[in-house]
Amino acid sequence: MVSLARKNLFEDKVRFLVAEAGIVFAVGLVTIQVGILHGFTRSTALLIDRSRADIWVASNDAINLDLTSPISYDRLRQAQKVAGVAQAEPLTVQGAVWRGSNGELNTVRLIGFDPNGTLLTPGTITAGKQSDLNQPYSIMVDSTDLQSLGLQQVNNTGQVGSFRAQVVGFTKGIQSNADSPFLLTSLQSAKAYSCSHSVSTATPVTSPPLNALTPQDSINFILVQAQPGQDLQALKQRLDAALPGTHAYTRQEFADKTEYYWEKRTSVGFILGLGAIVGVIVGSVIVSQILYASVTDHVREFGTIKAMGASDWKTYSIIVEQSLWMALFGYIPAMIACIGLGAWTATTQAVLILITPVTAAGIFVVAVVMCTGAALVAIQKATRVEPGVVFRA
């Protein structure tokens, strides 16, 4: 059936395209801000999400992956004895200072784990093998951090503290946007690095032989794989009881806890949310102006429609339909552009602009609400048009 709303909207193609450019910008801004926020918070938990552990055991006061107190290495042995535990592996997470071959300093996050284990997966290995980390003072880095670490290829070296570090492989898919570059290494290497001190020169000191961890050593997490068919909640409670001073989380719970910290307890969520709100305001103003101008240009038509006996709802429906078309034609190119941008930034910058189907649907709703809300001003004008204009020259 004939759509006066659509035809009037597309009548002036140039004006329509200019208006849509504004809406694409607004929707794109909202999408990018929300996508960056989701991507950012999701990246903080990538290491957790990609692990094969069913349960993460941390200290009672753990806040997130980076912010937690150490727990005794002896807890690992105790955890392995808890009924329902199929496997348990230790994990250390600690900060350190990196000096690249170019002499530049950088802060890094050392992830110490068992290279022969299976519960922590160092992302997608793109060069080398996980078992290569059994070599003393060897590291694996995320390929998007190469430039910042002054590295180009496998076998390049640098320093962690005062000890030498040799790159044995590259990985991708676990780097947190909220954190320093991750250096994956063995538990023994991590223990040695934690005892090293930064030196003022680029010449590393001789690295001492590595020692195995002892019950007196500290770790940060115990990764637990449950036996098949285990009730994870019940297993958590048993672990809590068996390991005083610690708390057990399911993988999802700990990932959520980490993401929650970054989203709600830092200013990241507020700043990015503010950006999204600005996008909505910009889009509303643009749509409002365009629809108001459209009603002004077509005031005689609205008067004629009223003279013909149409109710106010008919007038509203025309303007609302126009706003919906504007929302749709602004949303589609904006979303395509943002998905493309997200793919590029993820590949080249390790910045995750996360646009899930739920996010995309939510932003479509925002676009519709933004455009139909902006139509209110135009509706007000159209409602006040006198049907008598039908007879006025």
Place this chain on the structure above:
Amino acid sequence: MSITHKLQSLQPISPESRTKSQLQPEIAIAANNVSMTIQSPAGQVPVLKGISLEVKRGTVHLLMGPSGAGKTTLLLILSGLLSPSAGNVLLLGEDITTLSRRQQERFRLQHIGFVAQDFNLFPALTAIENVLFALVLKGLRGKIARQSAQHLLEQVGLVEKADHLPRELSGGQQQRVAIARALANQPQLIMADEPTASLDSHSGRAVMELLQNLTREQGCTVLMVTHDSRIVEMANQVTQLEDGMISITQIIPRLGDEQ
């Protein structure tokens, strides 16, 4: 011959026949002591002063007079598009001045078609889409609506121009499309404001003949504001307004007309 001379040569209507106590069934439009006052910076300005008027069903009735006489204002009031300051208006027996705004809208939708000087077509819609719009407003949909729109364009002789935009049509053609659209709701009343003013004599005559045919064949009543003296002979009755009051109301006799 000037309009005034023409009117004076015709049979006048006595004042007593204009006043009424009861609406006769053959009366389509009746104004009873209608007045209109508007607010201006200079104060209250009377535009219409005690207008009483009757228009018979199935006739073409002209409202004529100099600019500023109140013709269009009266037409707006008699169409239900403007509320008078005083008096009442009966259309097809219904006192529209007592109806709510929504009731007036429904009445117009069911009973009244409008034809304006500037055609008031929707410029983004083709001829057939303009007519379809009115049909959809009335509640028709799909194939039936499309067929009805084509039939209406056939009636006005423009079915071959159905897919043309208004800017691709001549003035006369646009006016005929406007008439087709006005007929979409099968109105019993057609209110027209200077429908031939923007047209050449040939097109204007064609439009008038169309309106005349509607009164004869479909029993429509046409109330028209016009300055065009060429079409007086095509009307059944003429009311001359001056300074907001009726100065003359004349019946235009023609052979075979029932008055």
